[in-house]
Amino acid sequence: MERLASRVILLWGFRRALLAVFAGAIGALALPPFSFVAALFISFTLLVWLMDGCASAPGTGILGRCRASFALGWLFGFGYFVAGLWWLGNALLVDGDEFAWALPLAIFGLPAFLALYYGFATMLAGLLWSEGFGRLAALAVSFTLAEWLRGILLTGFPWNAIGYGVMPIPIMMQSAHAIGVLGVTACAVFVLSTPALFGTRRGLITGVVLSLLLTCAHFGYGYYRLNQPLLNDPKASNTPFTIRIVQPSIDQARKMDSRERQAVFEEHLSLSSQSPKPGQRRPDIIVWPETSVPFLLTENRDALSRIADVLSDGQVLIAGVVRAEGGAAGQPTRYYNSIYAIDSQGQIIGAADKVHLTPFGEYLPYEALWNSVGIGNIVNMPGGFTAGSTRSPITLPDGKSLYPLICYEAIFPDEITSDIAKASFVLNLTNDAWFGDTPGPYQHFLQSRLRAVETGLPLIRAANSGISAIINPHGEILQGLDFGQKGFLDSTMSGLYVSDWNSFVRNTNFWLIFISLFMIAVISRLGYKIKLN
Structure with missing residues (x-):
């Protein structure tokens, strides 16, 4: 040498x-x-x-x-x-x-x-x-x-x-x-x-x-x-519960086609309503990927009714949505990349907004300058998305708490807050269909897995095109769906884990x-x- x-x-x-x-x-x-x-x-x-x-x-x-x-x-x-x-x-x-x-x-x-x-x-x-x-x-x-x-x-x-x-x-x-x-x-x-x-x-x-x-x-x-041994929460019930992750694997160009919105929505509902595989429990929590609802859910009461029709009593849907705010009295409408928790009555019982937006994808830094030369966002949203002010867990009716990381947020370990101590799971919703079958989705998946290791909590990851998975606090994949695979996975867990996250x-x-x-x-x-x- x-x-x-x-x-x-x-x-x-x-x-x-x-x-x-x-x-x-x-x-x-x-x-x-x-x-x-x-x-x-x-x-x-x-x-x-x-x-x-x-x-x-x-x-x-x-x-x-x-x-x-x-x-x-x-x-x-x-x-x-x-x-x-x-x-x-x-x-x-x-x-x-x-x-x-x-x-x-x-x-x-x-x-x-x-x-x-x-x-x-x-x-x-x-x-x-x-x-x-x-x-x-x-x-x-x-x-x-x-x-x-x-x-x-x-x-x-x-x-x-x-x-x-x-x-x-x-x-x-x-x-x-x-x-x-x-x-x-x-x-x-x-x-x-x-x-x-x-x-x-x-x-x-x-x-x-x-x-x-x-x-x-x-x-x-x-x-x-x-x-x-993984740390179980002694205060939590040990009653088994089942999580279903829906992976529709819908092409991004089709998701962006306004004529396909209802069909895309129905595909999510169809996968959610499928009977469990032999030996599996009925899912208690159903998880859809980032921006899985292709319209403003709060302006479409029929869509909330359809969700209520599909969910059985006690089931909760966690879905990636676009949330709108404002627009009255001449004020501009602000759009957020968000997560909704929806119960079996079609009611929104929890929400979280994306805090760390993707530059040039969800918003334009120095927007006026770029617009002056004809450059806009990749995501076609008037004015782009608005960042949420805080990141905090979504608490479900049975006490389970989900710490939300939407897409790109999962690559920032230093932005995880002390509220992680209140959570039962880390929740990562993403839409990696933008990048096709390239190394991108695989790289994103690895970085998301590391957040489970760092926080000491299981990770629920739902990706439109994959890779979706349930990952334990050691970063081990309990169940998963490969990139491009259309379907769902049901994973039954007993008890809840306690985060041993300690930034100090x-x-x-x-x-x-x-x-x-x-x-x-x-x-x-x-x-x-x-x-x-």
Whole structure:
């Protein structure tokens, strides 16, 4: 590996840039649906060697090294995000006549912007760069900081953070419960970069030992937690109850066709009214996906009556709807992406609005500016959606409480509030039909599963086209429907779980890891400068 490392370190110009893009792109193979974790070892090993080349370039001052390392990280990020997010362009093809022109912006423009975060990461790492395993710690803290910024700036877009690439199965997911996705990212970047030490030999033994310790802790904690009993609520009834998830798998273009609205609604009702499979109980809770009702339900009393006709006594329907508010006395009507709980009398007994909207999908940042050049929302809604003010659980008549995360909200772990302690389940309604049969729905499903692990609560996930599932607090799939599969699933559960969500403990653990890696990087850098002098 020393010969290979030397060749990579000495690369320059076009070949160096091409290898940086390739290193990022191959890392995307660690993401669903491929989940080839080894690809990230290749990515970060190459990135370390390329960074070594920046640090050792002759005749460059600190500004020159910063420019070179930023460009390197940007190229790496561009490859990673194009390979991991190209499927976003599929949403523009649903209404291709209006939005096909924006395909290059979705496929290349957004990755070019997101790559700025990774450029920042490598530039910061370059300032802390040294010999030995200290440079791996520098890369780890820098990428972690970049991922944190990516999750909060400009409303945030933390999709496909590096940590997700090392959590494809439940035993590898449990670390997120203890240190969060950012903590997993910090440890993962260090471990994934370790093979680079075999090419340069500096700090090899210490780096490999530390990497093995982190890997053993990752799998060890996973094994430990998977063998711990799930926490049941002693105050809750142990009476079994059944949840039915409806997955109609309706094409997005058809959902948007006003002539198909009633037929789409009836398909949801038909699947809801099906008799349970042999040996199964009648469902107590029926769950429909995001925006499953294709009209304003409160303005269609016949629709509420149809729902009441389908539901038996005591059954409750949880449905994704569009909710309207205002419109009187000359006031503009505001629309919300919402969830309704509807009882067997056709009465709306609970509701929740989406708080974190999707930019350019559900609302336009700087709308007047974009409208002036003829650009509107992908979702055809006058003025776009309005964000809900708060996120709080929906409480059903029997006391069960559902913590709502609508679609895109499931990728923001830091936005889960303390109200999660009141909930019996995490509820994720989504409509991934926008993205077709691409990696997008599979990536979204993985990120949603991690919210169950972090909160310690089961996840009920209903997706129009899939993937729908009941997931236990360990991230294990109890039952599910594959992408594109039309039908329903019934899952019977006994008792309710108690969330062991504790943001203080998780954040404390994360900061201990982050500060430890930062101190390793700083001490290594100081030692390196003393050696140079």
